Amino acid sequence: MGTLADANPPIPLGALDGRYRRAVAPLVDHLSEAALNRSRVHVEVEWLIHLTTQGTVPGVRALTADEIVALRRVVADFGPADVAELAAIERETVHDVKAVEYYLKRRLARICPEPADAGLAEMVHFACTSEDVNNLSYAVMVRGAVREVWLPAATALTDQIAGLAKSLGDIPMLARTHGQPATPTTLGKELAVLAWRLRRQLDKVAGAAYLGKLNGATGTYGAHLAAVPGADWQEVSRTFVEHLGLTWNPLTTQIESHDWQAELYADLARFNRVLHNLCTDVWTYISLGYFAQVRGQGSVGSSTMPHKVNPIRFENAEANLELSCALLDVLGSTLVTSRLQRDLTDSSMQRNIGAAFGHAMVALDNVSRGLAGLDAVPEAMAADLDANWEVLGEAVQSAMRALAAAGVPGMDAPYERLKKLTRGRRITGADLREFVRGLALPADVESRLLALTPATYVGLAPSLVAHLDR
Numbered sequence: 342m343g344t345l346a347d348a349n350p351p352i353p354l355g356a357l358d359g360r361y362r363r364a365v366a367p368l369v370d371h372l373s374e375a376a377l378n379r380s381r382v383h384v385e386v387e388w389l390i391h392l393t394t395q396g397t398v399p400g401v402r403a404l405t406a407d408e409i410v411a412l413r414r415v416v417a418d419f420g421p422a423d424v425a426e427l428a429a430i431e432r433e434t435v436h437d438v439k440a441v442e443y444y445l446k447r448r449l450a451r452i453c454p455e456p457a458d459a460g461l462a463e464m465v466h467f468a469c470t471s472e473d474v475n476n477l478s479y480a481v482m483v484r485g486a487v488r489e490v491w492l493p494a495a496t497a498l499t500d501q502i503a504g505l506a507k508s509l510g511d512i513p514m515l516a517r518t519h520g521q522p523a524t525p526t527t528l529g530k531e532l533a534v535l536a537w538r539l540r541r542q543l544d545k546v547a548g549a550a551y552l553g554k555l556n557g558a559t560g561t562y563g564a565h566l567a568a569v570p571g572a573d574w575q576e577v578s579r580t581f582v583e584h585l586g587l588t589w590n591p592l593t594t595q596i597e598s599h600d601w602q603a604e605l606y607a608d609l610a611r612f613n614r615v616l617h618n619l620c621t622d623v624w625t626y627i628s629l630g631y632f633a634q635v636r637g638q639g640s641v642g643s644s645t646m647p648h649k650v651n652p653i654r655f656e657n658a659e660a661n662l663e664l665s666c667a668l669l670d671v672l673g674s675t676l677v678t679s680r681l682q683r684d685l686t687d688s689s690m691q692r693n694i695g696a697a698f699g700h701a702m703v704a705l706d707n708v709s710r711g712l713a714g715l716d717a718v719p720e721a722m723a724a725d726l727d728a729n730w731e732v733l734g735e736a737v738q739s740a741m742r743a744l745a746a747a748g749v750p751g752m753d754a755p756y757e758r759l760k761k762l763t764r765g766r767r768i769t770g771a772d773l774r775e776f777v778r779g780l781a782l783p784a785d786v787e788s789r790l791l792a793l794t795p796a797t798y799v800g801l802a803p804s805l806v807a808h809l810d811r
Contacts, residue, residue, distance in 0.1 A: 357699040364706040365699040371486035372695030379419040380478035438471040476597035506532035510806035522729040530802040542612035553587040560593040595683035599676035606669040620655040630721040654711025661704040668697035726795035731763035
C-alpha cells in the first residue's frame with residue numbers, strides 16, 4: 342500500500358486546509374507562513390527606507406523616490422515564486438529571518454545595481470536581531486487578520502443576530518431558569534441579550550493596541566550605539582514602529598513582551614464563548630420546537646432517519662469555538678512568559694495563531710448559515726406558555742406583596758399561599774382565576790391579574806430589544 346504522505350499536491354493534514362478551506366481562505370493572506378515571510382520583507386524594506394530617509398547612518402545616501410517605489414513593489418508583488426525562492430535560501434541558512442535578509446539583498450542589487458551602491462546592502466537588517474523583525478511582522482499580520490477578516494465577519498454575524506432579535510422581539514416565549522419553566526420573556530429579547538454581549542466584545546477587539554519594538558538583541562540598542570553613537574536611536578525606533586501603524590513599546594528584552602497579544606486573545610476567546618452560549622441556546626430552542634430548520638438547503642439530516650434535520654451548524658460551531666478558545670488560551674498564557682531575556686517558546690506558539698483564528702472563522706461561518714436556515718414557530722411557544730399557567734404565581738404574589746406593604750388587609754403570606762397553589766403541580770387558567778377572585782383584591786388589581794396570561798406576562802421584554810439601536 343502506498344503512503345498518502347507522498348501525494349502531489351500534498352494532502353492536508355488538518356481540516357482547516359481541507360474541508361474548511363473556504364471559510365478560512367481569507368486568513369491565508371495574513372496568518373500563513375507565506376504571509377509571515379511577506380510581512381518580514383515588508384518590515385525589512387520599511388526599515389531600510391526609514392534609515393536612509395532619516396539619514397541615520399552618516400555617509401549612506403538616501404534612496405530615490407523610484408528606488409523606494411521599486412522596493413515597496415517587492416512586497417506588493419510577493420507571490421508563490423518568492424515563497425519558493427525564500428524556502429530555497431532558508432535550506433542553506435537554516436534560519437528564516439536570515440533568509441529574508443539575503444532575499445532582500447538580491448532584490449536591492451537589482452534595484453540599485455551601481456558599484457557605488459554596493460554598501461547599501463549592509464543597511465538591510467541593520468542592527469537588528471531577528472525578533473526586531475518578527476515582532477513587528479506578527480503585529481502587522483495579526484492586526485490585518487483582525488481588522489480585515491475576523492472583525493468584519495464577527496460584526497456581520499452579530500448584526501445578523503441583532504436583526505433576528507428585532508424581528509422576533511414581540512414573540513412571547515416561556516423562559517427556563519435551571520431548565521424549569523420560569524417568567525415568560527420574548528424570543529427576540531433573549532437573542533438581543535446575546536447580541537448585546539457580543540457587541541461589547543467587538544468593541545474591545547476593535548480597540549486593541551498592537552505593540553512593537555526595534556531595540557536590538559537584549560532591548561538596549563547596544564549594536565545601534567556601537568555603530569552610530571550620535572543617532573537618537575530611541576526616536577528612530579519609535580518613529581519607525583509608529584510608521585508601521587503600531588504602538589511603540591520602549592521597554593523590552595530581546596522580544597516584545599506579547600502582553601498585547603494575550604489581551605487580544607482573551608477578548609477574542611470571550612467573544613467565542615458568548616457565541617458558544619448562543620449556539621447551545623439556539624440548539625435547545627430547536628429541540629423544543631421553537632425554531633424549525635428550513636428544509637431544502639442541500640443538507641442531509643440523519644443518514645438513517647429521513648424525518649430528521651439535525652442542527653449541525655450549531656454543533657459544528659461549538660466544536661470549532663472550543664478549539665479556537667483552547668488555542669487562544671494557550672497562546673495568551675504562554676506568550677507572556679519568556680525565560681530571562683529570551684527563549685524560543687513564543688516562536689512555535691505564534692505559528693499557531695492562524696489555527697486559532699481559523700477555527701473561529703469556521704464557527705462564524707457555521708453560525709451565520711445556521712441562523713439563516715431557521716424559522717421561528719410561535720405556535721410551539723404559545724402551546725408551551727398555555728401549558729404553564731403556574732408561572733403567573735410570581736405576578737400574583739408580587740401584587741399581593743405590594744398591597745400588603747401599603748397596609749391593605751388580607752394580603753398576608755402571599756408567597757406561601759402561591760407556593761401552596763403552584764409548587765409541584767400544573768394549574769390551568771381557570772384554577773388561577775378562581776384563586777385570584779378569592780383574594781378580595783382591590784377591583785383594579787383583580788381586573789389586571791385576571792386579564793394576565795402567560796403569553797402577556799412578558800414585562801418590558803419587547804421594548805428592551807430597542808437597546809440594540811443605542
